[in-house]
Amino acid sequence: MMPRLLRACLLLLPLLLAACRDSKVATYRIPKEADAPATTAPSAAETAGALPAMVMAKAGASLEWTAPAGWKTKTKSSMRKGSYTIGDDETGADMAITAFPGDVGGDLANVNRWRSQLDLPPITENELAAALTPVEANGLKMQVVDLAGGSKEKPMRMLGAIVPFDHATWFFKLTGPDALVAGEKSVYLEFLQTVKPAAGAAVAPEAPVTLTPPAPAMSDIPVTKADGPALKWVAPAHWQSKPASGMRKATYAVTGDDGSSAELAVTAFPGSVGGELANVNRWRGQLSLPPIAESDLAGAITRQTVNGLAITLVDIAGGSPDKPVRLLGAIVPSNGANWFFKFTGPAALVAKEQASFLALVQTLQAP
Numbered sequence: 001m002m003p004r005l006l007r008a009c010l011l012l013l014p015l016l017l018a019a020c021r022d023s024k025v026a027t028y029r030i031p032k033e034a035d036a037p038a039t040t041a042p043s044a045a046e047t048a049g050a051l052p053a054m055v056m057a058k059a060g061a062s063l064e065w066t067a068p069a070g071w072k073t074k075t076k077s078s079m080r081k082g083s084y085t086i087g088d089d090e091t092g093a094d095m096a097i098t099a100f101p102g103d104v105g106g107d108l109a110n111v112n113r114w115r116s117q118l119d120l121p122p123i124t125e126n127e128l129a130a131a132l133t134p135v136e137a138n139g140l141k142m143q144v145v146d147l148a149g150g151s152k153e154k155p156m157r158m159l160g161a162i163v164p165f166d167h168a169t170w171f172f173k174l175t176g177p178d179a180l181v182a183g184e185k186s187v188y189l190e191f192l193q194t195v196k197p198a199a200g201a202a203v204a205p206e207a208p209v210t211l212t213p214p215a216p217a218m219s220d221i222p223v224t225k226a227d228g229p230a231l232k233w234v235a236p237a238h239w240q241s242k243p244a245s246g247m248r249k250a251t252y253a254v255t256g257d258d259g260s261s262a263e264l265a266v267t268a269f270p271g272s273v274g275g276e277l278a279n280v281n282r283w284r285g286q287l288s289l290p291p292i293a294e295s296d297l298a299g300a301i302t303r304q305t306v307n308g309l310a311i312t313l314v315d316i317a318g319g320s321p322d323k324p325v326r327l328l329g330a331i332v333p334s335n336g337a338n339w340f341f342k343f344t345g346p347a348a349l350v351a352k353e354q355a356s357f358l359a360l361v362q363t364l365q366a367p
Contacts, residue, residue, distance in 0.1 A: 062198040063099075063140075063163070063170055068187050071095060079269070086176065086184055093176025093184065104169050107132065107162060109285025111145055114160050114173070116278035118149025122291040135189070138196035140165060146185070148178060157181035159188050163195065170195075231268075231309075231332065231339055234363035236356040239264070249339075254353055262345025262353060264360075273338050276301065279331055280314055283342065287318025287325055307365040309334060317347060326350035328357050334366055 067073065067084055074083035082097035104110055111131055112122040123131060135142040143162045150156030155178035163170040172195070174181055174188055235241065235252055242251040250266040273279055280300055281291035292300055302313040312331040319325030324347035332339040343350060343357045350357075 063165060063195055064198045065097075065191065065196070066194040068191055070187070081170075086174070087180055091177065093174055093180050095172070095174045097170070097172050099168050099170045101168050103164065105282045105285040106288075107143055108291070109282045110162055110169075110171070111160075112281050112285070112291050113274050113278050114145065114158055115147060115149070116274040116281075117175075118147055118156055118158055119151070120147065120149045121293070122277075122281055124290060135161070135192060137193045140195060140197075142192060142195075144189075144192070150178070155179075159185060161192055165197070230367060231334055232363075232365050232367060233360055235360060239356070254345075254349070254356075256346070256349040256352065260346045260349050262343060262349045264341065264343045264357070266339070266341055268337050268339045270337050272333075273340075276312055276331065279338075279340070280316075280329075283314065283316055283327055283329055284318070286344075287316055287327055288320070289316065289318045306362055309364055309366060311361060311364065313361070319347070324348075328354060330361050330364075332364060 065082070067082075071084040071086055072089075074085055079098060080096055081099055082095070084095035086093040086095065105113075108123070108125055108128050111128065115122060131145055132143040133145070135144050140163055145158070145160045145162075147158045147160070148155065149158075156175065157178040157180075159174040159181060161170075161172040163172065172192065174184065230249070235250075236254075239252040239254050242253055248265055249268055250264075252264040253261055254263075255261045274282075277292070277294055277297050280297065284291060300314060300316075302315075304311050304313065309332055314327070314329040314331075316327040316329070317324065318327070325344065326347040328343040328350060330339075330341040332341070341357075341361065343353070345353075
């Protein structure tokens, strides 16, 4: 009896060990865009294309649209105003709808940001007009791009629309396998014709900037709205803290002796946000400067390590001769996201506050 039982145990032992090993194996699927949550089944009305998706823009009035019947609705995230899948969840195309205050650096910076996402080199201001197709729908003036990139083994395509509306810019970006997105182009263009200001939405004038009283002393500022653990830092005591918005993790303002003001905006986004070159060129575009090439990047940045964080610093001067502007920026990868500390204002004031900005950077630390 015992020998037979022993033999049975010996036969079962490899299977049990294999099962134990298998239980430690996990499979992960990388989403098409870091802020896109998992797909959820659309309602019957949405499948029929009858239910418009209406969302509030961060800077005022909202837009609404009607999604095509073949687009599957995905759960919106804090980063997206609308989210859809075209085709299979694993290998299909991804439709992302986002809105940001202001012009987000202008058309050139936005097009080059998208080009970098498809591993394409940036274009110049002279080439921009040829890359954009103007489209009008329901009183909205749009600029549409059609970009093909990726690799030979995995060609990708992107259809993107830039839609300025009520002090904000809306982006309608369809990305996926080249053949699938190309076949969906006519549907995408028809979809753009359904985009319109929401019923009853009134375009409000730009609200005046209101500053909160300065903190009595320097203090740690934990930013809790970022996905995952937040960074901490110490703000200069003479910088005035302003209320954080849905897009910003923190905002500070400083006023010069002549009444001019500069602002530090702190934001965080999942992933690399296009990489260092794309982010530097986005900031350059905000100062009306042309993009730089990959070969010029090393000379445009400074790297340092602070409390174990790898930080990329930039110092950009731009604007116009009668209104020079300067931008000091820090890009800080942490916990699967990129944090951006962007200090912008009149060149003279920013130069005066440069030491304060660098002192803040030296206090950055992971939680």
